[in-house]
Amino acid sequence: MVVLNKIYTKTGDAGTTALGNGTRVEKHALRVNAYGTVDETNATVGLARQHATGDMDAQLAAIQNDLFDLGADLCRPDMEKDAQAEYQPLRMSEAQVARLEAEIDVMNDALEPLRSFILPGGSALAAQLHLCRTVSRRAERMTVELAGQEAINASALQYLNRLSDWFFVAGRIANDDGRADILWVPGANR
Template identity: 45%
Template sequence: MKIYTKRGDQGNTNLIGGRTVKKNDLRVHAYGEVDELNSEVGLLVALMKEEKELESLVSPLQTIQHHLFDIGSLLADRNNKLELSFPDSYIQDLETVIDILNDKLPPIDYFVLPGGAKAAAQAHVSRTVTRRVERQLVELSTKEEINKSALVYINRLSDYFFVLARFINLTLNHDEVYYTNTGKVFHN
């Protein structure tokens, strides 16, 4: 099988179901952003596998990668020809993981600057890319119908990456750097 088809040489691509659209179509842009996020998560997994203390955190990330691929497939399949679903249980499972990690973290009073351990910094990159994905999905949802559970999941996912970054720094004994110029912003 050849990897190149030459169909995209004129700036077109096909959605699942055969509809041809331009590569700058909002839907194509959205699933491209999801694909980029999945790659960032793959890098995060690779960095975490380098740290024995973080091994138990890899499996949830690999599940997230599958969920992101599901979201990309839903976006590429405008009329749901593949009859894919994105159950609310994925959101609930993610919230459970967030709560477990967050309960082990010290409270914060200030904004946290991205950084610390390499894996924590990459979790912050994943968080910011997730926010971009969310903005893209919101824009698409103003023009076309998209899976609402997938949108909620992406919103929750950025929270997960924030908590994960903090947890990684705590686990690896890296100090967090706080932005204090605006004073305390969180009042516990």
């Protein structure tokens, strides 16, 4: 259990922060940027939830919890050492990826196929979900870059890849099952 009695520690005043294994790194380190952008994604989901109800709100709540799991996963390097550790750190699982895929499939079944790209917007919820999508894509790009330099959990990257797809499809659901999508008209303002 986490207990936070004091919020500021002053340990980061010189521009460093501690990873999950205690190693101190620069606050601009790629790993910190990756899990920091996952945290930013979580904040955008919180905004989207202000407009969500029912199943959509419940699914977004589950995603918020997953995003904390993902941050915990990404802030903990040394996956090889963790395999032998007495205490196993939290890692994203294939089941979390599979849940997103199942939810995407259910939502997508209610939609007509796209015949055009769509612009972010429509309902307030759809607009927020598109913001979630773009921020999660940025988190994915940073995590891909991190994976090119250090070992990361494959399920973490898969989750981020599915998550942006989830937000896209959910945005269409929030736009009256796609009927209120705003279609891109190429060259419309030439």
